[in-house]
Amino acid sequence: MMEPVAAPTGPNSGRGAVSPSTGHCARHGALRRSWVALVVLVALVAVGAAGALPGVQAQAPGGAVHVIEITGPIDQGLPPYVERALAEAADADAAAVMLAVDTPGGLLNAALQTQSALTDTPLRTVGYVEGQALSAGALLTIATDEIYLTPASTLGAATPVRGSGEPADEKTVSAVRATFRATAQATGRDPAVAEAMVDPAVTVDGLVGAGELLTLDPREAQARDYAADIVPDRAAALAAAGLADAEVVETGVSPAESTAQLLTHPVLAWGLVIVALLLLITDLSAGGVGAGAGVAAVLFAVFLWAHAVTGLAGWADIALVVAGLALIAAELLVFPGTGLPGVAGLVAVLGGLFMAQLGRELVTTEQLVQAGFGVAATLAAVLVGLVAAVRMLSRRGPPSALALTARLDGRTAAVARGGGWLRWFGGRDLVLPDDEPAADTPAGRPGAHPAAGDTAPATPSGAGPRGAASPVDEAEPPPASLAGAAGVALSALRPAGVADIDGERVDVVADGEFIPAGAPIRVLRDEGYRRVVRRTHPSPTDPPAAGDDNGSRPPRPAGDT
Incomplete structure (x- = not known):
């Protein structure tokens, strides 16, 4: 990671500025809180299902x-x-x-x-x-x-x-x-x-x-x-x-058994799965672990609990579902745009739910067809619902954990197009650095970037969360940002990898294309601990990758996005 740079001083270092160490700690704290919340949610699924395992039963009078x-x-x-x-x-x-x-x-x-x-x-x-x-x-x-x-x-x-x-x-x-x-x-x-x-x-x-x-x-x-x-x-x-x-002892059906009997009906069971998957994916793709993911974890726990109580789901089914949820979370929070963890996680979740529907005894052809239809209907409903939900989120731009973290880091939350497989669904709630305003702001329109050396106008008090520009010199990114810096890819970016920027090894992710090792790159924006980069082609007019003679970072070209 890059070494912290001293906090700027001068007219542009007012109350909106946040020191690099503070932003670094905020990012660390937000990341830890997200992972703690995720672990708690996954544990809730496993413990809820494990609660259905047979335990010590109440005793009744002997000889009856x-x-x-x-x-x-x-x-x-x-x-x-x-x-x-x-x-x-x-x-x-x-x-x-x-x-x-x-x-x-x-x-x-x-x-x-x-x-x-x-x-x-x-x-x-x-x-x-x-x-x-x-x-x-x-x-x-x-x-x-x-x-x-x-x-x-x-x-x-x-x-x-x-x-x-x-x-x-x-x-x-x-x-x-x-x-x-x-x-x-x-x-x-x-x-x-x-x-x-x-x-x-x-x-x-x-x-x-x-x-x-x-x-x-x-x-x-x-x-x-x-x-x-x-x-x-x-x-x-x-x-x-x-x-x-x-003595005659009447043994009735318990409320838990009656509830489990109701929840294992195929229509209601797959309805729980559809709602849970939609809540989980949309919440995580919005940038954090929030109430939606919590409700999704409860719904998954209820599904697995009911099927464990009725003897349909075993430990293997529960483990497969929990592993799949962890892979989906890793795709959305740790490896965005990779695709493989998300696809593998969705397959694992649906596979575990499919086996939970079949049970552990004789499986008939009708049961296979019924369970297969449930998986197909669930997948179709999730895809359709995800398209609608993500498009709605991209229009509304709701606050998310990622946006709140961005504000702590001194950056502006805005809605931008997502990278990787999330582009299939129409957009993603992302965070743009202060020196990269959203497309729907005046500064974000083509040709509207101020020239190098100019100062962006200060944000009026009470400005909305979208399109606000930070009072930071456009030619010189804030200390915690590497936007505009040039470097060289040290490893192949598929899309994540490592690059040399200003003589330091930095974690980077390619902006939607494969970049081979040794290729020149430029940082487009910051996303947490990683920098989003794009490949550049060397020419006599290219600025040096490591800065000019006095070690300062080269200004970002006005038209680079």
């Missing part, structure tokens, strides 16, 4: 029967509810767990997760069907150790279907049939009967023929050992199971 209600369509909120209820029953040393089932079925992924929890528990499980246990509900009922049916109940009809109601592909049917067979074998029941509930091609002598899907009534179920007894109500089922004297 814990009842788990499975009513209505099965959705992604069921697995965490059943897993929590089983954990509480195990911690309380429950005598048994009763699964009270009355469902037409539902999501296959949710049923598979719940079935795994039921078959893995060491507790005694009792299935009680008081209406219907069809499709996914049949699988959960078969996963219990003993089954009791009411006289009007049914069990079976479990062939998988798409969301449109059409039968699923053969691959999915085969996988589900194998799951039913394995579950029936694990609980000591005839596997052929379970397979016939899934695949019409399976026949069972005296029960179902080819081309028919099996649904058992109570008598058929009892005859095939798929029902221990037929009972009139739940109390009779407990008595038949030898649990008439046991």
Whole structure:
């Protein structure tokens, strides 16, 4: 970095001037605050998602029967509810767990997760069907150790279907049939009967023929050992199971599980992602980490928390999303215009969200298509929204963290065209040095630069934030600025690199073009710790790169922007 130059004195060193050391400290402080805020936001995403991991459950009275209600369509909120209820029953040393089932079925992924929890528990499980246990509900009922049916109940009809109601592909049917067979074998029941509930091609002598899907009534179920007894109500089922004297503990759905169930709906989930990405990118591209990025971090944390609670998202998905957000922030705050970190970050975020939508069990073709459509819709919405948002910001020129930092450094905040990939979206809120006024000010129009040696007029009190000129000699940039200085690129600028300016190594970034090492350059403006440079072509009239005989910096040509 360049060594600090002594603060100027004279008529142009009034209250608007800021010493180089003060500006240097201000830049350091602003940069530290931005990174601290970014770290806090990323940690919020990770901690919010980590809060969904299973923890220590509350204990209930020992020796009781814990009842788990499975009513209505099965959705992604069921697995965490059943897993929590089983954990509480195990911690309380429950005598048994009763699964009270009355469902037409539902999501296959949710049923598979719940079935795994039921078959893995060491507790005694009792299935009680008081209406219907069809499709996914049949699988959960078969996963219990003993089954009791009411006289009007049914069990079976479990062939998988798409969301449109059409039968699923053969691959999915085969996988589900194998799951039913394995579950029936694990609980000591005839596997052929379970397979016939899934695949019409399976026949069972005296029960179902080819081309028919099996649904058992109570008598058929009892005859095939798929029902221990037929009972009139739940109390009779407990008595038949030898649990008439046991205390009954009803385990309901918690508010967190209900909320997570709502937030994992595809439309609402992808809506959260779209809003979060728009807020994050527009806030960071405006020059800092502010309220928009904070709200975006909260939305991402809510999304990941809901999908972790429901068992869809794992640590790998969460890590991928957090890494992607860090890459997007690096693109906008550390390596602006590079492109690669931003693209990689967006791919990582969408990839992590895509995997979180799929879950960790059997993935069907329909789920792949649905998740893929969600990613495509999110990307399209983000691009369209980003174009609109950045164009609006470029017209309005709102204050940002970068603009506030610029004022601390004694520079003027103005709206200018952005560099690198942000040009695709129409503009970016940038900061121009005092000796480089905005294009919409009189001094910024072609031919309006004062000649070398002239003094720019002082800014009137109360001038607006755009187009104001600083009371600084136009021919001599302020001490903290290198605008107008010439030098040589020490490394290739693609676009960032290092250059020799006045005999010092300075971090620079090319203004939208590749500059090879050894090429002559000139500083256009300052952006934080880096200088934006443009390649110049040597000629007999070019000023020396290191200054004139007395070591002063050459004046900037009037037409150079």
